[in-house]
Amino acid sequence: MEEILRVENLKKTFPLSAKQRKAENTKEKRKTALAGASFSAYRGEIFGLLGPNGAGKTTTLRILSTLIKADEGDAFINGKSVRREPEAVRAQIGFLTSELKLEAFFSPDYLFNFFSDLHNVPLDVREQRKKALFEKFGIDKYAFTKVGDLSTGMKQKVSLVISIVQDPDIIIFDEPTNGLDVLTAKVVTDFLLELKAQGKTIILSTHIFSLIEKICDRVCILIDGKVVCESMLKELTAEKNLEDKFFDIYREVKGEEV
Amino acid sequence: MKGLWTIIKKEFSRFFRDKKLIFTMIFPGILIFAIYSVMGTVMNSFIEEETGASFTEMRVLTQNPSDRLEQLVIRNTAHSGYEVEFITTSASEEDAKTQVAEGAYEAYLSLPADFDELVKEDREVVPEVKIFYNSDNTASSVCYSLLTECFRQYEEGLVNRFNVNSGMTNYDLAETDLDEIMEMMYSMLVPFLLIMFVVTGALSITPESIAGEKERGTIATILVTPVKRGFVALGKIISLSVFASLGALSSFLGTMLSLPMLINGSSGGVLEGAGISFNLFELYSVGDIVGLLFIVLYFVPVMVGLLSLISTLSKSVKEATSASSAVMIVSMLVGLSSMFGIDSLWAAFVPILNVAIAISSVLSGTASIGFILATIGMNFVYVGLLSLLLAKLFGSEKIML
DSSP states (O other), rough: OEEEEEEEEEEEEEOOOHHHHHHHOOSSSEEEEEEEEEEEETTOOEEEEOOOOTTHHHHHHHHTTSSSSOOOEEEEETTTEETTTTTHHHHEEEOOTTTTOTTTTTTTTHHHHHHHHTTTOHHHHHHHHHHHHHHHOOOOOTTTOGGGGGHHEEEEEEEHHHTTTTTSSSEEEEEETTTTHHHHHHHHHHHHHHHTTTEEEEEEEEEEEHHHHHHHHHEEEEETEEEEEEHHHHTSSSSSOOOHHHHHHHHHHHOOOO | OHHHHHHHHHHHHHHHOOHHHHOOOOOHHHHHHOOOHHHHHHHHHHHHHSSSSSSTEEEEESSOHHHHHHHHHHHHTTSSSEEEEEHHHHHHHHHHHHHHHHHSSSEEOOOTTTTTHTTTTSSSOOOOOEEEETTSHHHHHHHHHHHHHHHHHHHHHHSSSSSSOSSHHHEEEEEEEEHHHHHHHHHHHHHHHHHHHEEEEETTTTTHHHHHHHHHHHHHHTSSSOOOOHHHHHHHHHHHHHHHHHHHHHHHHHHHHHHHHHHHTTTTHHHTTTTTTOHHHSSSSSHHHHHHHHHHHHHHHHHHHHHHHHHHOOOOHHHHHHHHOOOHHHHHHHHHHHTTTTOGGGGGGSSSHHHHHHHHHHTTTTOHHHHHHHHHHHHHHHHHHHHHHHHHTTHHHHHOO
């Protein structure tokens, strides 16, 4: 298996405001989001990051997408360092998260062209891809409607399509089905499987066990900013289902009942 | 560089597809033109209506004409822009007074017959001169002052031992021509107005474009593409500078085209009557206008850069607008400083102040090429520094996310 992503000892802390310290009942001025996380992903697999809220899943993906920098450690995507070569990394990945929004004033057609230009996609390739993706997600009917006038589900489909304008080898999705209606969620999960079939590597974070069981090849469990388990899904769920196995690990790590 | 161009194109698309934004930029100039023009016309017509004639032309109803007085009036008004016409009447005093009260004439001058002969003789009872006028009417008041001054000179001339400047010659040898009055007025007003227009133009778009994109999460979507973050910052500064320049240009044209009408209107047409030119291209050379344009064009990115910095550091459009308003007030106060005639070279190193002084010096005809070049050069340096700082800030997760 060809290693396409290697994460080495990522550490990240965030400052806590007085209000946050009060809410979390702590005197610490910084909160640890990642405490030395390391894992690898291989070409053509769907790799799931699983963990409770605050485990560090989103922080990991934001570091991989170069949106934020790690305090320590590094990650390599196709051999490119997220710390030292952020532009080269960004050229190779598609990143989708609910915190990235599209300008409501523009149409899906304009935004597809704009982001394709930023990724240096040739004009003929862009038009072919736009046609195929717009048809697949039913965006073609709304191609020239302002994003602000689209339904929530359609906006998410547009965001998904925009995130992969350059046909990246690695696609990073943070909670890809969060907030989606069942129909849109199915379209998205089917599409992820289709991308995998095309040889793409997908890194996704979620706390939905069923999604991991349905589409992931390998899984990494994060708790309190540390990788507590990295395994093939089949091996992890050989004896128990993913949910039960997760809580076994959680009890073992935290020493407490959920 | 392609990324930079793509960002600029996107900002242009955003601007030129949004009618509201275009309206916000262009409308102030049209509004200023309309307000100043209407105010000038209304004031002019108000004065004309009140006086019943053009302010520069005054008509005096005279019962018995006096050649000496008329000569004095002609001499005293030769360089003022006023024109006084004496109209002989045989109407009764009551009728003449009524005509003056109604505004048909500016004054009624009642003199005894053969006045010029009578005043040459020594008499125990001196001839009576009556000047009826209407103090509610500005032109009538001016006419009255003029006539009393001429009579005073007439009386002094009767015990004449010598004459002082009694000919028609213009004895004032100062080289100040009438156009300089207008140039001085422009040099005091325009720097303040131009700075205000540039700041308000930049303020109306910058917080929305930067703090707004941060607030809505749309800037983060661009930050995960391969384009260099410095290019995103630079693309914003370049395009916002173009839009702010359009806004400033619109307001500048609106003001420069209508301000003369306002000033002339408020003087009741006296300035125009005195032969003062209001035409920009008569007052200033093409070189002056081009110089002015360069100063403004190099100032716009400084202001856009400054407001972009504030917007980048702000968390919301509201916060950015509040902080930028403080900059606007400071800039306007600095704009007023051009009225105090600061001309030291050190001022070229002070942002905003250097622009106010440079504009003022061009408009008053006292521009020093060294100061103008230093101003443009320093603004170029400030834009560079602000762009570098913004590029740095755009790369900061604490600031941008």
